Amino acid sequence: MFESVSVGGKGARKGTKNTPQVVVIGVFQDKKLGSAGESLDRDAGGVIGAALKRPECTGDSGRVVEAFPTEKSKAAGRILVVGLGKRESFKVGSLRNVAAAVARRLAVTKDERVSVELSDVLGSVKANVELAGRAFGEGLGLIAWNYDRFKGKGSGEQAKRTNLVATSSDSLFERGMGLGVQLAESTNIARDVSQTPPNVATPSYIADQAKKLAKSTGMSCRVFEGKALETERFTGLINVGKASENKPCLIRLEYTPSKGRKGVKPMVLVGKTMTYDTGGLSLKINNGMVGMKRDKDGGCAVLGAMHAIASYIKPSRPVVALLAVAENSISDEAYRPDDVIEFRNGVTVEVTNTDAEGRLVLADALCWACEKENPEAIIDLATLTGGVVTALGSTFAGLWCDNDDLRAKLEQAMNTSGERWWRLPHDGEYRDMMKSPIADIVNSNPNRKAHPIQGAAFLSYFVKDSIPWAHIDIAGVHAVEGDTGPFCKGPTGWGVRLLADLMAGE
Ligand code: BES
Ligand code: ZN
Numbered sequence: 263m264f265e266s267v268s269v270g271g272k273g274a275r276k277g278t279k280n281t282p283q284v285v286v287i288g289v290f291q292d293k294k295l296g297s298a299g300e301s302l303d304r305d306a307g308g309v310i311g312a313a314l315k316r317p318e319c320t321g322d323s324g325r326v327v328e329a330f331p332t333e334k335s336k337a338a339g340r341i342l343v344v345g346l347g348k349r350e351s352f353k354v355g356s357l358r359n360v361a362a363a364v365a366r367r368l369a370v371t372k373d374e375r376v377s378v379e380l381s382d383v384l385g386s387v388k389a390n391v392e393l394a395g396r397a398f399g400e401g402l403g404l405i406a407w408n409y410d411r412f413k414g415k416g417s418g419e420q421a422k423r424t425n426l427v428a429t430s431s432d433s434l435f436e437r438g439m440g441l442g443v444q445l446a447e448s449t450n451i452a453r454d455v456s457q458t459p460p461n462v463a464t465p466s467y468i469a470d471q472a473k474k475l476a477k478s479t480g481m482s483c484r485v486f487e488g489k490a491l492e493t494e495r496f497t498g499l500i501n502v503g504k505a506s507e508n509k510p511c512l513i514r515l516e517y518t519p520s521k522g523r524k525g526v527k528p529m530v531l532v533g534k535t536m537t538y539d540t541g542g543l544s545l546k547i548n549n550g551m552v553g554m555k556r557d558k559d560g561g562c563a564v565l566g567a568m569h570a571i572a573s574y575i576k577p578s579r580p581v582v583a584l585l586a587v588a589e590n591s592i593s594d595e596a597y598r599p600d601d602v603i604e605f606r607n608g609v610t611v612e613v614t615n616t617d618a619e620g621r622l623v624l625a626d627a628l629c630w631a632c633e634k635e636n637p638e639a640i641i642d643l644a645t646l647t648g649g650v651v652t653a654l655g656s657t658f659a660g661l662w663c664d665n666d667d668l669r670a671k672l673e674q675a676m677n678t679s680g681e682r683w684w685r686l687p688h689d690g691e692y693r694d695m696m697k698s699p700i701a702d703i704v705n706s707n708p709n710r711k712a713h714p715i716q717g718a719a720f721l722s723y724f725v726k727d728s729i730p731w732a733h734i735d736i737a738g739v740h741a742v743e744g745d746t747g748p749f750c751k752g753p754t755g756w757g758v759r760l761l762a763d764l765m766a767g768e
């Protein structure tokens with residue numbers, strides 16, 4: 263939508279060519295102007311008061327009406343009065359969508375310098391102004407995302423996009439906006455990789471992206487591939503990835519704090535990164551395969567979060583990212599239903615369905631994390647089951663986490679990031695559903711009862727009881743089907759901001 267979005271600079275200074283072209287003010291449904299709004303209205307010759315009286319000015323959240331100051335007035339050329347909804351139930355997080363509505367208008371008007379003056383109205387409901395700025399910045403940065411890498415000669419000339427500069431006379435709001443735009447940038451990194459088609463975004467492509475990220479942010483990066491997968495007994499990756507020419511790998515990224523305290527255990531972030539999921543020999547049918555380039559979105563979110571962590575969150579705790587990367591394809595070399603495979607922790611698995619592949623590659627990363635990383639906690643993100651989409655739709659991700667401390671931290675991160683999850687249970691009865699007559703466990707029980715929970719139950723066989731662990735199934739939230747708030751049809755980068763917020767507290 264924009265070529266770029268930046269915050270601050272000289273945008274707000276009056277009397278220079280950087281004077282904002284647009285001022286954004288807010289009103290609740292009661293349409294009471296704040297003190298800054300009133301003074302702006304006086305400067306602008308009363309055009310705001312007139313705009314508030316127009317029937318389309320409802321104050322509904324995201325409703326934008328425009329006012330044009332008289333020629334002689336000192337005010338900006340255009341004033342956008344944006345609705346903030348009901349005063350009594352205002353939540354700072356709604357500003358992501360409000361910012362997106364403002365941005366949609368600015369993309370049409372082509373104005374480049376906007377000053378956002380919401381703090382007087384926000385103050386009247388005692389909102390946290392910095393968090394408000396952050397949510398607004400996230401909205402601007404998320405809606406700015408473009409992906410025209412594969413637009414060719416057939417699309418004609420692309421419309422020129424503007425470089426948006428946002429400022430605020432409230433330094434706290436502006437600081438918040440700055441962080442919001444940064445978090446959106448990290449999210450957009452995840453969305454770029456997610457959107458990249460599977461003939462380009464192969465496992466080695468993902469490894470290259472991780473190496474580039476490591477280089478630019480000072481992280482270390484190690485890629486296990488070929489023989490190293492066998493040496494380390496990464497059974498899931500070897501088997502799931504066997505049928506594809508694009509060979510699997512396990513990517514390990516490590517962020518080390520500069521002023522690290524000795525003996526602090528790392529947080530380990532694990533991402534399911536299937537560059538394509540055909541279902542394997544249990545082939546996906548009836549168009550179920552379309553969109554499965556996005557089966558890498560757990561890993562994409564972890565990559566985006568590592569960008570945030572290493573470049574500006576900079577927690578004092580080390581963070582290790584493990585991306586289990588493979589393409590689930592078909593050939594005469596494919597792994598098959600009925601195969602039995604043994605993992606590095608000694609657990610044997612009867613493959614009953616090659617389309618339940620994500621849990622197999624995650625099992626490798628979880629075993630490795632428990633054995634080799636001495637983790638403070640492990641969090642895995644995965645587009646694991648269609649069942650979680652049936653259960654929770656696109657509103658909440660599914661979360662399995664029986665550790666109260668880790669869950670409390672994730673709850674706080676959910677509240678600031680707006681990336682919401684709903685808890686689902688672990689239980690011995692679900693673990694029993696995974697028992698196999700020939701091996702220890704099956705990778706999928708043919709009975710679809712408690713489908714997303716079966717995935718979590720399977721994974722639990724690969725995590726040591728003593729290690730706090732959260733599994734997050736993002737199959738319902740990793741993408742949207744049409745324009746939704748600050749997102750256009752496509753990937754949302756769900757998880758980047760949740761994980762960044764989680765680590766901001768460490
Ligand atoms: N990648 C899919 C899950 C998925 C579904 C992701 C919809 C995004 C949107 C996963 O590998 C899969 O195929 N799961 C199967 C598991 C079943 C065979 C046990 C499913 O959910 O049907
Ligand atoms: Zn699958």
Ligand code: ZN
Nearest residue numbers: 536539557620
């Ligand atoms: Zn999958």
